[in-house]
């Protein structure tokens with residue numbers, strides 16, 4: 197697989213670039229700071245660290261939003277991140293809100309994707325409730341690997357004001373996190389969307405992140421054909437084609453919703 201980690205000099209440059217992106221986004225909006233959801237995962241932990249490094253702890257508000265299916269370990273890690281960074285944070289249970297949605301529309305009961313996505317969208321509503329009230333921006337935590345294959349909930353965790361780590365592949369997120377002093381157990385943790393019990397990104401996607409990143413950088417974001425990518429990485433061409441299919445099928449998630457062309 198391809199090692200996408202940055203050199204020390206490039207790592208410092210990337211960190212500075214992301215931090216100034218956060219500062220510029222907040223300043224351009226005339227906002228007082230930022231809000232983000234803390235899941236105990238490496239993406240939100242990394243964005244929280246970068247935001248605190250740039251804005252200072254008081255201007256970053258963390259939200260820990262447990263659902264019935266959230267693991268104790270993840271929720272206590274999420275609180276640990278907030279405590280270690282010394283940022284203000286709230287813990288708000290999302291399940292009563294999801295239950296209210298399901299009592300309004302019981303037909304969706306048991307549909308783990310629809311209900312899981314409702315959990316992610318409930319979190320988005322709470323992020324914006326706080327952001328509106330405190331005049332802050334909502335920071336996204338999505339990385340390039342997830343965005344490219346549409347591995348996020350449209351208007352759920354995808355509903356944010358900016359994507360600070362949106363250009364980093366998952367391997368690079370881990371490297372940036374380590375360089376910020378994030379503890380190894382968080383850096384090496386198994387990525388999970390946490391939308392239903394025992395969910396992991398790699399099992400749902402059917403591919404590990406190192407392989408996904410390598411296919412993305414070679415073929416989707418890079419110049420190589422599917423065949424050349426398959427040869428270079430020694431993976432089946434069907435796997436490369438499957439990544440391309442996920443990329444194409446999720447185009448709608450990365451763009452603003454279309455309207456018909458104006459008529460003359």
Ligand SMILES: NC(=O)c1ccc[n+]([C@@H]2O[C@H](COP(=O)([O-])OP(=O)(O)OC[C@H]3O[C@@H](n4cnc5c(N)ncnc54)[C@H](O)[C@@H]3O)[C@@H](O)[C@H]2O)c1
Nearest residue numbers: 309313316342346347348349350353388389391397400448
């Ligand atoms: N980063 C993470 O770890 C993370 C977080 C949340 C969700 N997820 C994953 O993301 C996935 C979300 O589920 P999903 O993608 O089925 O639901 P989604 O709601 O994100 O997207 C599906 C919806 O998009 C719309 N849509 C579908 N095709 C379209 C098209 N061609 N043009 C315009 N709109 C279209 C429809 O409204 C459809 O209901 C799940 O696999 C979930 O596990 C991952």
Ligand SMILES: Nc1ncnc2c1ncn2[C@@H]1O[C@H](COP(=O)(O)O)[C@@H](O)[C@H]1O
Nearest residue numbers: 233234235240259260261337353388389
């Ligand atoms: N339990 C959670 N509390 C707060 N924020 C959360 C929680 N779970 C997810 N989030 C936010 O959504 C993104 C994407 O989530 P994945 O765990 O990758 O699905 C995460 O980074 C948090 O910002």
Ligand SMILES: O=P(O)(O)OP(=O)(O)O
Nearest residue numbers: 235237238239240387388
């Ligand atoms: O988005 P996060 O923070 O939950 O990270 P991961 O996707 O690695 O679980």
